[in-house]
Amino acid sequence: MTALAAHVPALVVVNLLMCSYIMPVLARWKKHLCIPVALGSVSFSFILSIFLTFQVSRQGAFSYALGGWAAPWGIEFVVDHFSVFMLLTLTGVGLLILVYATEDLIHELKQDVVGWYYTLYLLLMGSMVGLALTNDLFNLFVFVEICAIASCAIISIKENRECIEASLKYLILSAVGSGGMLLGIAMIYMVTGNLNFTYVTEALPQAFELYPRNIMVAMSMFTAGIGVKAALFPLHVWLPDAHSSAPSPSSAILSGLVIKIYAAVFIKIFLRMFPWDVYETVPLMTIVLIMSSVGIVVGSMFAIVQEDIKKMLAYSSVAQIGYVFLGIGLLSQNGTLGGILHIFNHALMKSMLFMSAGAIIYSTGVRRISDLKGIGTKMPLVMSVFSIGAFSMVGIPMTNGFISKWYLAIGALDVDKPLYVAVILLSSLLNGVYYLPIVVNAFFGEGKESVTVHHKLPWKMTLPLIILASAIIITGIFPKLMLGLADKAVMFLLN
Amino acid sequence: MIEILSNLLHNFYYLIAIILFVIGFHTMLSHSNLIKKIMGMNIMDTAIFLFFVSIGYVEGGRAPIIELGQDHVYVNPIPSALILTGIVVAVSVTAFALSLIVKIYQHYGTVDAEEIMRIRSREV
Numbered sequence: 001m002t003a004l005a006a007h008v009p010a011l012v013v014v015n016l017l018m019c020s021y022i023m024p025v026l027a028r029w030k031k032h033l034c035i036p037v038a039l040g041s042v043s044f045s046f047i048l049s050i051f052l053t054f055q056v057s058r059q060g061a062f063s064y065a066l067g068g069w070a071a072p073w074g075i076e077f078v079v080d081h082f083s084v085f086m087l088l089t090l091t092g093v094g095l096l097i098l099v100y101a102t103e104d105l106i107h108e109l110k111q112d113v114v115g116w117y118y119t120l121y122l123l124l125m126g127s128m129v130g131l132a133l134t135n136d137l138f139n140l141f142v143f144v145e146i147c148a149i150a151s152c153a154i155i156s157i158k159e160n161r162e163c164i165e166a167s168l169k170y171l172i173l174s175a176v177g178s179g180g181m182l183l184g185i186a187m188i189y190m191v192t193g194n195l196n197f198t199y200v201t202e203a204l205p206q207a208f209e210l211y212p213r214n215i216m217v218a219m220s221m222f223t224a225g226i227g228v229k230a231a232l233f234p235l236h237v238w239l240p241d242a243h244s245s246a247p248s249p250s251s252a253i254l255s256g257l258v259i260k261i262y263a264a265v266f267i268k269i270f271l272r273m274f275p276w277d278v279y280e281t282v283p284l285m286t287i288v289l290i291m292s293s294v295g296i297v298v299g300s301m302f303a304i305v306q307e308d309i310k311k312m313l314a315y316s317s318v319a320q321i322g323y324v325f326l327g328i329g330l331l332s333q334n335g336t337l338g339g340i341l342h343i344f345n346h347a348l349m350k351s352m353l354f355m356s357a358g359a360i361i362y363s364t365g366v367r368r369i370s371d372l373k374g375i376g377t378k379m380p381l382v383m384s385v386f387s388i389g390a391f392s393m394v395g396i397p398m399t400n401g402f403i404s405k406w407y408l409a410i411g412a413l414d415v416d417k418p419l420y421v422a423v424i425l426l427s428s429l430l431n432g433v434y435y436l437p438i439v440v441n442a443f444f445g446e447g448k449e450s451v452t453v454h455h456k457l458p459w460k461m462t463l464p465l466i467i468l469a470s471a472i473i474i475t476g477i478f479p480k481l482m483l484g485l486a487d488k489a490v491m492f493l494l495n
Numbered sequence: 496m497i498e499i500l501s502n503l504l505h506n507f508y509y510l511i512a513i514i515l516f517v518i519g520f521h522t523m524l525s526h527s528n529l530i531k532k533i534m535g536m537n538i539m540d541t542a543i544f545l546f547f548v549s550i551g552y553v554e555g556g557r558a559p560i561i562e563l564g565q566d567h568v569y570v571n572p573i574p575s576a577l578i579l580t581g582i583v584v585a586v587s588v589t590a591f592a593l594s595l596i597v598k599i600y601q602h603y604g605t606v607d608a609e610e611i612m613r614i615r616s617r618e619v
Contacts, residue, residue: 138580141581142580142584145584145588148588149587149588149591152591152595153591156595156598159598161602161603164595164598164599164602165599165611167595168529168592168595168599171591171592171595172523172532172533172536172592175536175540175588176520176536176539178584179536179539179540179543182543182547182581183516183543183546186543186547186550186574189550189574190550195573
């Protein structure tokens with residue numbers, strides 16, 4: 001037992017990848033086993049993540065050498081407060097989305113590809129968990145590529161025209177992004193001679209004096225590469241089509257988790273690997289701040305004019321990822337804390353909103369926002385859950401959206417940049433402009449009789465919604481739980 | 496100025512890799528034919544691979560196979576090993592992209608991005 005406990009960091013990833021590989025076999029011969037195996041694998045990773053969280057809080061950060069090859073030669077996984085924070089978010093929300101998917105997919109996909117969907121889902125989960133843990137630049141690149149292919153495939157699996165087209169657009173743009181990241185890795189390797197984050201960090205201050213140009217090119221390549229993948233504002237063009245046309249569980253995982261994991265990669269590279277005093281000479285973080293705050297405002301404005309509910313949610317993601325990058329760009333303790341916390345909070349909110357939109361489409365077939373009038377009386381549960389998500393998006397106290405915005409605002413004031421507080425306030429108002437009318441119209445609007453509920457929602461679809469909604473309220477009223485973990489993560493990054 | 500030029504001349508393989516990168520990037524952005532876009536993507540990837548491999552090159556070095564008692568200069572094997580992985584990744588991305596293009600051709604009857612935009616805008 002103790003021998004196995006030492007290998008938990010590898011098991012979290014390997015378990016998901018292995019189950020993903022046997023899924024096509026199961027889909028071919030033992031179809032009824034697909035769902036239990038997929039659920040079991042993600043829950044196993046969730047349990048292991050909780051185990052790792054306890055281990056980290058007891059003994060502090062530790063590293064794991066894959067295959068027994070020690071750090072500079074082999075690939076290293078580092079389990080620290082930040083990676084367990086990401087692990088809990090990924091596996092917890094991923095498990096709930098999977099529970100929802102088991103029911104929803106039967107109606108959205110062709111029968112013979114449902115098994116393949118779990119392959120892609122587990123592959124995507126595995127690569128994201130790997131990204132959260134890895135401490136090696138090239139390993140990071142490999143996981144990024146797995147993540148990119150899996151997330152494109154999870155869109156195109158619904159073989160209609162919009163999905164294929166959106167998926168190809170996403171694939172081409174994210175290939176450019178990965179190319180940029182690989183070039184950045186090459187530049188870093190060129191001047192430091194290492195791929196391991198820890199060793200690169202040691203070598204960077206000296207390398208920066210000798211070869212500042214290389215490092216600057218590497219920084220810009222990383223920013224552009226990760227920016228494309230995380231849909232940072234001017235590079236977000238692929239996101240609305242991809243996230244709105246995909247099957248609902250895919251939209252939930254793509255908007256809730258996949259774009260967040262790239263923000264986490266950004267944190268790993270720019271806050272942990274590069275020394276912070278670099279930013280005094282290179283105005284990178286100012287650029288990130290401008291991009292993210294323009295993204296926050298413009299993303300919300302685009303969202304206001306959308307007619308399709310999933311497209312509106314997708315544009316709202318463009319705005320919300322801006323908050324995460326705003327927090328990173330502020331380079332203050334509270335700002336970073338707000339950014340990291342928003343990764344978790346937005347993962348809860350956005351996956352829940354996409355799933356409730358999916359539930360509405362599942363039951364009534366309605367996608368247009370103007371047709372949603374009066375739907376609150378017909379689907380009270382889904383619309384109450386949607387309202388909680390909407391309130392949290394606006395940042396009303398008692399919901400978790402308020403907590404992260406609060407820390408972002410404090411962080412902006414800490415470094416004397418009150419302009420960004422204004423940006424946060426403005427975007428909260430804009431969020432209210434497009435979320436609240438939906439809620440008000442759903443409950444108090446005069447409904448057309450044409451909207452009818454065709455299917456009753458099965459419990460597998462309502463349960464994740466209820467859990468996520470209560471998690472939003474609970475972490476809004478008692479923020480200590482995740483805040484403590486995020487606070488330790490920030491402390492770890494600062495050292 | 497002369498210093499920059501002589502630096503470029505000394506590291507001409509980096510320069511060529513970057514020129515290839517720009518060619519690939521430009522092909523990818525400016526052509527509306529989807530197949531050509533994928534070709535551009537591959538040229539771009541190859542440029543990065545060349546760049547990465549040339550980092551590991553040591554003047555006069557040979558393949559890193561250690562013979563006992565002999566004292567040779569070896570090239571750095573790590574970039575080559577990494578790029579083998581990179582090539583596999585690039586091949587799979589290309590295969591996936593081409594299969595998506597086949598599907599697009601089935602739906603639209605063309606592989607031209609502008610033509611597809613025209614068809615879509617006519618429908619709305």
